[in-house]
Amino acid sequence: MGILPAQIGRIVGNVMQIGLRTVLPPRCGGCGAITDTVHAVCADCWAGLRFISDPLCACCGYPFELAGDDDAGDGFLCGECLRKSPAFDAARAALVYDNGSRDYLLRFKHGDRTDLTPLLSRWLLLAGQDFWGDADLIIPVPLHRTRLLMRRYNQSGLLAASLSRQTGIAWHGTVLRRLRKTRSLGGLGPSSRKREVGGAFGVDDRIAARIGLAGARVVLIDDVLTTGATANACARILKRAGAMQVRLITVARVVR
Ligand SMILES: [Zn+2]
Ligand SMILES: [Zn+2]
Structure with missing residues (x-):
């Protein structure tokens, strides 16, 4: 019996995969240790990650359980959102922002670890499952x-492109622009942060018209949600440019 073309394709594919693995052993996204599967996290780093799960604030995604707020359930709003609704309609995050997740984000942002995109975007896909x-x-x-x-590279752009491929939803990387450079927001309080980013962003009207931003339900992608x-x-x-709804997904969020 001869070998069918499909079988040959599979064999060649397997050989190529083995070849790639030999050249580039997969490394843990946290500590950089070599791991046995592609895009995986080593056991130590996995144990150090705190994934966010229900019950959450229906608006900003604040995890009630992790914050020791057991009596709050789904559909409830956190104290912050009750006091003042944010400008975005909802937010979800995959991880608590702490020492563990900070390592991933720093490597992803500054360490040229663009190979972490599939792993992080899988986490974002799950975190935003109600949005898609x-x-x-x-x-x-x-x-x-x-x-x-x-x-x-813009790390959020890589994640947006990957999420677009996985969901079939269009993405656009230049309709929203940063008009001026902002100082690093680390170490600034909520009101200074707000002042610092005020007027920092703009929408390209021509692109907005072309891609149909008016009336669109937008999912915004960022790395960390701190003060919002x-x-x-x-x-x-x-929204000023006509977006009907803006929901946010981040890799991590601060939980106080
Ligand atoms: Zn590790
Ligand atoms: Zn909230």
Whole structure:
């Protein structure tokens, strides 16, 4: 019996995979140790990651259980959202922002570990599972062009492209622009952060008209949700340009 073309394809594919693995052993996204499966996390790092799960604030995704708020359930809002609704309609995050997840994000942002994109985007896909059913457009939070030159890639853009491939929802990387460079927000309080990002973002009207931003339900992608200053600034400007809804997914979020 001869070998069918499909079988040959499979054999060649297997050989090529083995070849690639030999050349580039997969490394843990956290500590860089060599792991046995592609895009995996080593056992130590996995144990150090805190994934966010229900019950959550229906709006900002604040995890009640991790915060020791056991009596709150699904559909409830956290104290912060009750006091003042954010400009974005909802937010979800995959991980608690702590020492464990900070390592991943730093490697992804500054360490040229773009190979972590499939892993992180799988986490984002799950975190935002309620959003994909009726979303029209995926938009990454932009970097200023000088920062983009320094890093060579926008990590949120890589995630947006990967999520677009997985969901079939269109993404656009330049309709939302960073008009001026902002200082690093680390170490700034909520009101200083808000001041710092005020007027920092803009929408390219020509692109917005071409891709149909008016009336669109947007999913915004960012790395970390801290005070929400950046997400709120982006949501405000997108809504001013006609977006019907802006929901946010981040890799991690601060839980206080
Ligand atoms: Zn590790
Ligand atoms: Zn909330």
